Amino acid sequence: MTKETLKSKADYVAxxxxxxxxxxxxxxxxxxxxxxTALAMGxxxxxxxxxxxxxQETHSIGILSSLIHSGLDLFASFSSFIAVRYxxxxxxxxxxxxxxxxxxxxxxxxxCLIIIAAFHLMGEAIEHYQNxxxxxxxxxxxxxxxxxxxxSTWLLIAQGWAIRxxxxxxxxxxxxxxxxxxxANLFVIAGLLFTAFTPFRRADTVVGMxxxxxxxxxxxxxxxxxxxxxxxxELPEAERDxxxxxxxxxxxxxAVQDLRTRASGPHIHIQMRLDLDSHLSLSEAHxxxxxxxxxxxxxxxxxxxxIHPHPTGCDHTHxxxxxxxxx
Numbered sequence: 001m002t003k004e005t006l007k008s009k010a011d012y013v014a015x016x017x018x019x020x021x022x023x024x025x026x027x028x029x030x031x032x033x034x035x036x037t038a039l040a041m042g043x044x045x046x047x048x049x050x051x052x053x054x055x056q057e058t059h060s061i062g063i064l065s066s067l068i069h070s071g072l073d074l075f076a077s078f079s080s081f082i083a084v085r086y087x088x089x090x091x092x093x094x095x096x097x098x099x100x101x102x103x104x105x106x107x108x109x110x111x112c113l114i115i116i117a118a119f120h121l122m123g124e125a126i127e128h129y130q131n132x133x134x135x136x137x138x139x140x141x142x143x144x145x146x147x148x149x150x151x152s153t154w155l156l157i158a159q160g161w162a163i164r165x166x167x168x169x170x171x172x173x174x175x176x177x178x179x180x181x182x183x184a185n186l187f188v189i190a191g192l193l194f195t196a197f198t199p200f201r202r203a204d205t206v207v208g209m210x211x212x213x214x215x216x217x218x219x220x221x222x223x224x225x226x227x228x229x230x231x232x233x234e235l236p237e238a239e240r241d242x243x244x245x246x247x248x249x250x251x252x253x254x255a256v257q258d259l260r261t262r263a264s265g266p267h268i269h270i271q272m273r274l275d276l277d278s279h280l281s282l283s284e285a286h287x288x289x290x291x292x293x294x295x296x297x298x299x300x301x302x303x304x305x306x307i308h309p310h311p312t313g314c315d316h317t318h319x320x321x322x323x324x325x326x327x
Contacts, residue, residue: 022167022268022300026088029166029266029302033084036162040174041081043155044074047148047181058141065121065208066145066184069215072117073177076110080170087170087265097304100265103170107226110173111219118215125208142193145185152182166266169229173222180218184211232262243270246295247307252276252288254312269304270296278311285309 024032047070055063083106091098159175162168187207227233234240244256255275262269274292276285289307296305 022263022266022302024166024266025301026090026266029168030084030088032162032166033088033168033171033266034081036159036171037077037081037084037174039158040077040155040178041074043151043178044070044077046151048074050144050148054141054144063141065125065211066148066181068117068121069177069181069184069211072110072113073174073181075113076106076177077174079106079109080174082106083170084168084265097269098264098267100263100267101229103168103265104226104229106170107173107222108230110177111223111226114177114215114219114222118212118219121208121215122212125205125212129205129209142189145189149182149185152178152185156182167263168266169225169263170265172225176218176222180214183214187211187214229263229265235261235263235268242299243272243296246299247272247274247292249295250288250291252280252284253292257310258308267302267304268300269306270300271306271308273308273310275310275312278314280311 048067051063051067051070055067080103083102087098087100087102089095089099155178156175159171159178162171163175187210190207235243240259240261243261244259247253247256253274253276257273257275258271260269260271274289276288280288286309289309292307293305296303
């Protein structure tokens with residue numbers, strides 16, 4: 001990509017964008033993700049235990065659906081708790097690209113659990129629809145659901161801040177669970193109110209069916225995020241444009257070619273070819289490349305960067321043609 005092509009783009013992006021991997025030093029990112037996943041585990045345990053006792057008192061299928069969801073939240077939070085600690089480990093001789101994809105594998109595990117629970121819940125809802133049971137202690141259940149909504153909202157705000165700071169896919173997965181849990185609690189309250197104060201006695205089971213569908217939708221959204229990282233999908237165009245802009249701030253850089261990017265947990269990997277004036281000495285070309293690396297590292301503090309200098313006017317290309325691109 002040449003300077004003329006770059007200038008034609010209207011979506012220049014400021015270097016202070018947040019919510020993407022690679023922006024924060026791994027050590028700082030680890031502190032945030034460790035704390036937020038520990039907090040999510042505590043909330044998940046509180047929800048699961050409390051909802052179990054409420055379900056025993058009320059026999060509500062809506063409460064049961066919310067209990068199953070909270071059990072999933074707890075297990076998902078535990079997997080994220082482990083994954084973010086493993087993903088931030090430094091690269092070594094066996095894992096030279098680091099272990100960042102551990103976060104994506106944790107997200108895949110969460111997707112599988114959500115799908116299993118959704119179908120289980122749907123079966124339970126159908127059974128209770130055919131053989132409805134009376135719901136008792138409605139006031140207790142509604143009061144508890146309101147409290148859960150308040151706690152969930154507080155946790156979601158904290159998780160949102162952590163995602164904006166680190167871009168962690170594991171925390172995104174966790175947040176998807178708790179956002180679904182908040183919506184589930186709202187549905188449960190509606191179902192309890194309909195069951196207690198209207199002739200529609202099966203409203204509680206309908207809520208369970210709706211929640212099963214909601215869980216499947218949550219699994220789909222989370223699977224998209226995990227798939228993108230596991231398959232080394234390119235960073236968004238806005239990020240790629242910013243990388244090119246930073247690389248070409250030096251007038252000695254004539255063009256950026258064959259830019260490749262991918263995210264891996266808290267890290268990103270950047271490869272590119274810089275077209276330089278053919279009259280530059282090897283030492284001068286090295287200085288240009290080093291300056292470009294430093295500019296990129298100023299924004300992407302958790303980036304692994306590999307730059308290949310190339311003389312302008314040279315038609316020779318490098319590597320397998322299958323992996324070359326126009327940018």
